[in-house]
Amino acid sequence: MIVLGLTGSIGMGKSTVAAMFEDEGVPVFDADEVVHQLQGRGGSLVPKIQAAFPGTTGPDGVDRIQLGAQVFGNPAALKRLEAVVHPAVAEERQAFLLRHRQEPLVVLDIPLLFEKGGAERVDKIAVVSAPAPVQRARVLARPGMTEEKFAQILALQTPDAEKRAGADFVISTAGSLDETRASVRRIIACLTGAGDG
Structure with missing residues (x-):
């Protein structure tokens, strides 16, 4: 099994590209989505986050605006939050890899792949x-931006040029969706030996 790390800075179109891999039948682990689930209604991280950041949770789970207000621009608070969230996400990622171990290719969609040593x-x-531009x-x-x-x-993000320099593949989202999808298909063919790559 080949594990492909998919990353990109904010606004680059990473979610769109991840969906294209899924459309092609490649299992995708979405780190952000997992965090949303863990912090949502009944999520396993809700009590831990409430304990570490009182007043940031409610009946629907973590209030991301309240939590953001406490950690944004506060490195010590962010570290505290990461100490709660990262181990739980790592556990989910291991379970995902185990579930899909027979697949020739899986994608780990990790926004901060370079920043967090992934x-x-x-x-x-x-x-x-x-x-x-x-x-x-x-x-x-985006609303509220x-x-x-x-x-x-x-x-907080590694510059795009540095990310591209550290990549095996660069997927441009500057053109049409069809062009982006063609790039995704080429990568899948290259990594799995499928098609004429």
Whole structure:
């Protein structure tokens, strides 16, 4: 089994690309989605987060706005939160790999692959990328996003150029969806030996 790490900075189109891998029948582990489940209604992390950050949870699980207000721009609080979340996500990831161990290829969709040292845990890395003006327009179109918030997020992420330099594959989302899908198919063929790659 080949484990492909899929990553990309905010607004690059990583979720779209992950969905394309799924459409092609490749199992995808979505780290963000797992975090949402663990922090949602009845999620196993809700009591731990409530204990570490009182007042940040409710009947629907973690109130992401309240929690964000406590950890955003506060490195010590962020570290405390990561100490709760990361081991739980790692456990889910191991279970996913075990479930799909017969597959020729699986994708780990990990937004902070380079930032959090995940690159050592994958066989190959695909970086989703788009030109900076495209990225900026996409991110600033999101509800509640500001220039300041965007700048803070970018400051926490490895620059796109560095990610591309560390990648085995770069998937551009600057063109049409069909062009992006063709890139995804080429990577699958290359890694699984399927088709004429």
